[in-house]
Amino acid sequence: MSMTILTWSLMAAQFMLAIAMVCACLRMFRGPRAQDRVLAMDSLYLNGMGLMLVFGIVSGSTLYFEAALVIALLGFVSTVALAKFLMRGEAIE
Amino acid sequence: MIAIKTLPDWAALLTAFLVLAGAALTMIGAIGLVRFRSFYERVHAPTLGATLGIGGVLLASMVYFSVSETRPVVHEILIALFVTVTTPVTMLMLTQATLYRDRAEGKAPKITDAPPLPADVITPDRTGVRQD
Numbered sequence: 359m360s361m362t363i364l365t366w367s368l369m370a371a372q373f374m375l376a377i378a379m380v381c382a383c384l385r386m387f388r389g390p391r392a393q394d395r396v397l398a399m400d401s402l403y404l405n406g407m408g409l410m411l412v413f414g415i416v417s418g419s420t421l422y423f424e425a426a427l428v429i430a431l432l433g434f435v436s437t438v439a440l441a442k443f444l445m446r447g448e449a450i451e
Numbered sequence: 452m453i454a455i456k457t458l459p460d461w462a463a464l465l466t467a468f469l470v471l472a473g474a475a476l477t478m479i480g481a482i483g484l485v486r487f488r489s490f491y492e493r494v495h496a497p498t499l500g501a502t503l504g505i506g507g508v509l510l511a512s513m514v515y516f517s518v519s520e521t522r523p524v525v526h527e528i529l530i531a532l533f534v535t536v537t538t539p540v541t542m543l544m545l546t547q548a549t550l551y552r553d554r555a556e557g558k559a560p561k562i563t564d565a566p567p568l569p570a571d572v573i574t575p576d577r578t579g580v581r582q583d
Contacts, residue, residue, distance in 0.1 A: 360463040365455060367467035371474035371508075378474075378481035378500065385484050385493075393549040394490055400541060401484055401497035404534070408477055408500070408508045411527075412470060415515050418456060423512070423526065430530055434537040441544035445551055 368416050375409045396440045403433035462518040466511045473507025476500060491560060494546055501538040506531060 379402060386398035407429045414422030458466070476499055483496030509527040516524035553559040 360460040360467075361455065361457060364458070364463040364467045367471045368455075371470045374474040374478040378478045381478075381481035381485045382497075391490070391552075393545060393552070394493065396545060397490070397494060397497065398484065400545075401481060401500065404497065404501050404505060405477055405481065407530070408473065408505055411505075411508045411512050411530075412474070415466070415470065415512055416455065418519070420516065420524075420526075423530075427530055427533075430533050430537075434533075434541060437541045438544060441541065441548045445544070445548040 368412060371412050372409065372416075375405055375412060378405045379409070392444055396437060396444065399440075400433065400437045403429055403436075407433070456519045458515070458518050462514060466515045469507045469511035469514065473504045473509075473511065476507065477504030480504060489560075490549055491546070494542055494549075498538060498542065501534060505534055 382398045382402040382405060386395050386402065389395045389398055407426045410422045410426040410429065414420065414426070478500075480497045480499035480501075483499070484493055487493040487496060509531050513524060513527045550559060
């Protein structure tokens, strides 16, 4: 019984994280200015990281954890670079 | 839905609750990202998913793998630490860049648009000290 609950709640969690990614994509395409798009991309990769972790629970392998770690690292660097670009007009000085 | 190992009841229910709470909070944050009107309001919404949302999913992953492999699996703390440290930094840099761009165009929000602080209601000269 409890395993049925776990299975269905994992499916629901994947569905909700997918909806969150769709919302972030909507803001990225619609966002009136560049900073809205950068914010939406930041939110998009965080949601993708959560989806990776849920995939890891569903498939029972710790392989997805490393993918989530790489997404977190690269996403941080890219958002900082884009914020610096919006501020100064160049990413590396 | 292939490889879910059979867990004891308390672990399965705890994992289900944590993963559902984390995903629901992330979705609420993303809906806020779509629905708020100005950028300065929107910058608050996704941090709900970045703190409690990711935290819930990470805790669920820790509980699930610790119980199913019968040894403590705590490497998810790495992601939790990293996200907790980096999210405020990125949001601060992004908001500073936005404020800089808005000021360069003369469109920055005025401070008087904000609702008054309780200290301002007591003392109109914004010092926060009672004059009586």
